[in-house]
Amino acid sequence: MFKLLLIEDDTTLFSEIRERLSQWSYEIHGIHDFSLVFQEFIEINPDLVIIDIQLPKYDGFHWCRMIRSRSNVPILFLSSRDHPSDIVMSMQFGADDFIQKPFHFDVLIAKIHALLRRAYNYGAEKPELKTWRGAALDYEKNTVSNEYGSVELSKNESYILKLLVEQKNKIVSREALISRLWDDERFISDNTLTVNVNRLRKRLDELKLGHCIQTKVGQGYIAYEEDSYDQ
Structure with a gap:
């Protein structure tokens, strides 16, 4: 079972995404303290990260950069911000894909499947932290x-x-x-x-x-x- 870390402070959206992704037998984890996102990422050691841009304390770009400095885990941005510069910045900080809110769950699931398949189905081993x-x-x-x-x-x-x-x-x-x-x-x-x-x-x-x-x-x-x- 793949572990997914969903870094989303909208509790209603978090619960909805967790419920839908759990139907695909994914193990979904959230963040308890948004000032300790990097520490919780290390403790969970997920197979894929889904992250919003607008977060408490520090934005998603900050945490994306921190995560990418230590891990090659797939990172997918999920954000309501739609300026082209946001997509460019997410890629510059090491993200693998970007979905704009509102989104269709079939698209989200398809992108997750694709990222996991590319990352883990071709002999790549997940680094142990x-x-x-x-x-x-x-x-x-x-x-x-x-x-x-x-x-x-x-x-x-x-x-x-x-x-x-x-x-x-x-x-x-x-x-x-x-x-x-x-x-x-x-x-x-x-x-x-x-x-x-x-x-x-x-x-x-x-x-x-x-x-x-x-x-x-x-x-x-x-x-x-x-x-x-x-x-």
Whole structure:
């Protein structure tokens, strides 16, 4: 069953679209907090996104750009705005198609079918998004992204973050980190570990996440998942 994320603040229209699309056995998700659209997108990890332009907090173009920076998921704009520049902008920000309201449901369904068929029926695998505190972690590209932006890490910083997040809310000793890094042939010393962790925190500060990596004196480091753990 395909998961569709419908980013629409008109509750009546949302319910109508969800009811019609559910008849095609699609799993329909909505947005609970329109200031956290990107975070909810990451958590849901949908197969296709349907998004309006006019939304609370930030417009659909903003969220389209954020989503496209981290994922190749098909994006379909559904909007009452009819100026040609809106269609052009949606495509420039990475959308795959645009439907103007009011629309016929048969057209919407046909376009959804076509987008899903092109994206997933020809051997393309949906990328798996790793998440931590609402941020998307891409260990291949060594990047971390959330609603505050995206930062690029060094290979060592990315690997340290990966090791800490794998054991989130648990203390990982310095010895264990160094051992894993050496096993991975990254050849990191005790002093280099300190430098890399400090640099990692500074990079994460740009995303308001630096405080989530804490030092436990004489023990090691810990990556907190929830604010309730922070001290």
